Amino acid sequence: MTGRRSRLVTGIGELVTCAGPDGGIAPDDLAAPADERLGIVPDAALVVADGRVAWVGRAVDAPAADERLDVGGRAVVPGFVDSHSHLVYAGDRAAEFTARMAGTPYDGGGIGVSVAATRAASDDELRALLAARVAEARALGTTTLEVKSGYGLTVEDEARSLRLAREVTDETTFLGAHVVPPELREDRAAYLDLVTGPMLEACAPHARWVDVFCEPNSPHAFTEAEARRVLDAGRAAGLGLRVHGNQLGPGPGARLAVELGAASVDHCTFLDDADVEALAGAAATTVATLLPGVEFSTRMPYVDARRLLDAGASVALASDCNPGTCNTASMAFVLALAVREMRMTAAEALVAATVGGARALRRTDVGRVAVGCRADLAVLEAPSYLHLAYRPGMPLARAL
Numbered sequence: 302m303t304g305r306r307s308r309l310v311t312g313i314g315e316l317v318t319c320a321g322p323d324g325g326i327a328p329d330d331l332a333a334p335a336d337e338r339l340g341i342v343p344d345a346a347l348v349v350a351d352g353r354v355a356w357v358g359r360a361v362d363a364p365a366a367d368e369r370l371d372v373g374g375r376a377v378v379p380g381f382v383d384s385h386s387h388l389v390y391a392g393d394r395a396a397e398f399t400a401r402m403a404g405t406p407y408d409g410g411g412i413g414v415s416v417a418a419t420r421a422a423s424d425d426e427l428r429a430l431l432a433a434r435v436a437e438a439r440a441l442g443t444t445t446l447e448v449k450s451g452y453g454l455t456v457e458d459e460a461r462s463l464r465l466a467r468e469v470t471d472e473t474t475f476l477g478a479h480v481v482p483p484e485l486r487e488d489r490a491a492y493l494d495l496v497t498g499p500m501l502e503a504c505a506p507h508a509r510w511v512d513v514f515c516e517p518n519s520p521h522a523f524t525e526a527e528a529r530r531v532l533d534a535g536r537a538a539g540l541g542l543r544v545h546g547n548q549l550g551p552g553p554g555a556r557l558a559v560e561l562g563a564a565s566v567d568h569c570t571f572l573d574d575a576d577v578e579a580l581a582g583a584a585a586t587t588v589a590t591l592l593p594g595v596e597f598s599t600r601m602p603y604v605d606a607r608r609l610l611d612a613g614a615s616v617a618l619a620s621d622c623n624p625g626t627c628n629t630a631s632m633a634f635v636l637a638l639a640v641r642e643m644r645m646t647a648a649e650a651l652v653a654a655t656v657g658g659a660r661a662l663r664r665t666d667v668g669r670v671a672v673g674c675r676a677d678l679a680v681l682e683a684p685s686y687l688h689l690a691y692r693p694g695m696p697l698a699r700a701l
């Protein structure tokens with residue numbers, strides 16, 4: 302929806318702004334209850350000009366525009382902001398998923414299978430796989446997508462992954478510290494030197510963020526001290542910080558993310574009271590990003606989001622779409638899990654999947670339908686956003 306001409310989108314049965322009814326709730330206003338933040342406008346319209354929202358209100362009050370699109374009474378919500386995905390990879394791990402469903406636990410070891418396949422793929426193969434995955438996400442209503450590297454794990458393959466990711470999004474994350482690659486399993490120190498040295502140098506120009514799989518419960522991932530080193534080096538190279546933490550068991554990830562002022566700590570499956578308190582205290586800085594598709598696909602316990610929300614933490618929902626622990630980009634599915642399994646209201650879940658994801662990416666121009674924001678919208682094959690959780694698995698949302 303870019304271009305110089307203005308376009309009136311009308312016939313919106315229910316517009317959810319995620320910015321309050323008059324666009325007045327700021328993205329960083331954590332005190333606003335989700336119901337108020339939704340800012341539902343019935344029988345609404347909006348005007349888009351130059352890719353931005355130029356006007357929002359009741360259809361009866363709509364100004365004239367060059368073009369007109371009638372969405373026939375459907376609901377419109379902000380496009381989903383999926384702040385966590387791993388889409389640059391080749392190969393298939395359906396067998397690993399199947400074994401897991403038969404009882405084999407997840408420990409991060411399967412990442413090596415994707416690494417081997419990714420290294421063996423040509424640029425064009427990887428580019429085509431990535432493009433198809435981004436198209437799937439858009440077709441499911443996602444309009445902002447963070448994409449991580451992490452299946453290359455050599456200087457060249459990580460830099461290539463990020464170059465390709467940059468072709469599809471500005472939200473690129475260097476995840477060289479995903480696991481220690483097989484060839485350096487006996488020499489972790491050498492891999493840490495690489496990730497914080499030449500690999501970081503080659504990748505930083507193509508990345509906005511640095512991330513680390515901080516997980517002492519996995520022999521493949523990184524300890525607190527190693528994660529700190531990776532994040533310190535990433536910050537020194539000008540990157541913002543993100544952390545995979547507390548996925549497989551209790552651990553230091555959440556507290557480390559808070560201490561270092563990371564934008565987000567993702568997973569948060571195993572949090573103790575001190576972690577929750579730390580995240581609540583850091584709500585203005587560090588978002589707890591929950592990834593229930595992972596719990597679904599690994600048979601781990603769902604996070605009690607209510608505990609985080611009631612404590613005052615800032616919460617986002619994201620897909621973590623990846624070949625190992627969650628191979629779906631459907632934010633509608635994620636939202637349905639959050640409502641069914643994590644004690645989030647439908648309003649809280651939609652806020653977490655839009656403006657929550659924007660906060661996790663430190664973006665104020667997406668995740669809301671308000672004047673000046675990007676005109677990133679999802680139209681629902683439904684009269685209300687409530688259908689997203691009410692009709693799970695149905696193809697309701699698509700990017701407009």
Ligand code: NIG
Nearest residue numbers: 412514545621623624625626
């Ligand atoms: O977010 N936790 C580490 N990384 C991914 C899984 C990657 C994989 O298994 O391929 C995750 O769950």
Ligand code: FE
Nearest residue numbers: 385387545621
């Ligand atoms: Fe992940």
